[in-house]
Amino acid sequence: xxxxxxxxxxxxxxxxxxxxxxxxxxxxxxxxxxxxxxxxxxxxxxxxxxxxxxxxxxxxxxxxxxxxxxxxxxxxxxxxxxxxxxxxxxxxxxxxxxxxxxxxxxxxx
Numbered sequence: 001x002x003x004x005x006x007x008x009x010x011x012x013x014x015x016x017x018x019x020x021x022x023x024x025x026x027x028x029x030x031x032x033x034x035x036x037x038x039x040x041x042x043x044x045x046x047x048x049x050x051x052x053x054x055x056x057x058x059x060x061x062x063x064x065x066x067x068x069x070x071x072x073x074x075x076x077x078x079x080x081x082x083x084x085x086x087x088x089x090x091x092x093x094x095x096x097x098x099x100x101x102x103x104x105x106x107x108x109x
Contacts, residue, residue, distance in 0.1 A: 003041040003101050005059050011039060014059060014098045024092040027063050033096065035059040043104040057103040061096040068092050 002015040008023025025033055036058045041049045049057065068090040076085045 001042060001044045001101060001104060003057065003059050003104075004039045005035040006037045006039055007035055014061075016098055016100060018098045019064060019095060020098070021093045021095055023094070024066070025063065025094040025096070027094075029063055029065050031063050032099070033061050033063060035061065041101065041104055045105075049104070057101065059098060060100045060102065061098050064095040064097050066092070066094055 002013060004011055004013050006012075007025075010023070012020050012022065014020060027033060038054045038057045038059060041054060041057050043049065069092075071088050071090050074085075074087045074089060077083055
């Protein structure tokens with residue numbers, strides 16, 4: 001049983017017990033979040049649910065930690081003009097553990 005959820009402009013295929021990195025969400029470690037924008041789900045019978053069938057399906061997750069990714073270097077320059085700019089960036093993220101998918105089989109998994 002799994003679902004495809006959309007958060008932070010990206011789509012993730014998740015199942016119960018998975019840990020994924022998503023764009024930064026509000027909240028601290030141990031708090032629960034719910035992803036209600038489910039694009040597709042497969043229940044325990046292998047039946048694929050799409051569109052209006054997903055009206056009451058949601059994915060629950062627990063925030064494991066907040067963090068920042070590896071540093072990337074942004075370097076701009078223009079040849080023969082003595083123009084150089086160096087800048088670093090670390091993208092914030094939230095690591096979440098999927099705890100349940102509700103509304104698939106009429107009960108919470």
